[in-house]
């Protein structure tokens with residue numbers, strides 16, 4: 001892989017190594033006037049990701065590719081400093097989509113190198129334009145894709161190996177890129193770097209605020225519901241939906257039951273799903289009313305153990321260690337917040 005590949009798939013080991021060996025240090029990149037256009041490019045890419053959930057696929061020459069790659073750490077610093085769940089997911093999605101555009105055009109040797117970087121060993125199937133991989137590598141990356149074609153049952157496995165098209169491999173890699181970028185954010189940013197980039201950070205923050213102001217789905221839409229008290233599993237699923245990331249069926253069910261169980265109106269839940277890439281109003285309304293008891297059974301949000309089994313439990317909050325159900329988390333958090341508020345009001349009237 002070369003600099004043009006690195007500029008389009010910037011989270012690879014090769015790209016990071018290239019940046020590490022570059023004569024331009026990250027401090028200089030953030031502070032020196034000579035690199036102002038690179039900082040601007042970084043900010044523009046973050047704004048692009050925020051606006052479209054994608055970055056335009058640009059066919060770079062080597063010089064432009066190097067500039068683009070240098071802008072990558074700037075984008076990560078801006079996203080880290082803002083530390084907004086929605087922006088992080090949207091940015092990771094945009095980097096992944098851009099990578100897909102490039103991966104789909106890679107020659108087999110570069111594809112092999114890239115796949116190996118993500119822990120997948122592939123060989124070219126000499127009979128056609130497909131690639132062959134071990135089924136465990138396939139499951140490791142395909143389990144997050146929910147259309148039926150990704151189920152192992154719908155693939156032919158021979159002696160532990162299966163064959164997929166280059167297009168499907170690119171889709172698997174897209175998901176791997178999204179995951180890698182998202183997991184690495186936010187990272188620590190020293191105060192002097194924050195200071196040096198503050199105008200770029202403010203501009204992106206302002207774009208987020210403007211967008212939040214325009215959103216169909218706002219804090220008031222939750223009614224009596226208190227979104228700040230949602231456990232991470234639910235708030236991160238809502239952020240995923242808003243960032244245009246498809247939810248798994250199990251997470252979709254968990255989020256819907258949770259919101260219904262705490263009293264949110266079905267039409268407000270439909271509004272949350274509206275940003276979903278595969279949104280269909282009719283199907284969504286049907287599923288919500290089914291879960292809400294239209295067929296005689298009212299469903300309850302799954303317990304934490306089931307959430308963990310289904311891969312839907314990030315479980316990072318300290319309170320998660322003390323509870324066994326997302327609804328208990330929510331009720332306890334609401335109770336604690338109310339108690340804090342009462343205490344505050346009491347102290348104010350002393």
Ligand code: SF4
Nearest residue numbers: 231233304313315320
């Ligand atoms: S431990 Fe329970 S409440 Fe906490 S994130 Fe996991 S599923 Fe959600």
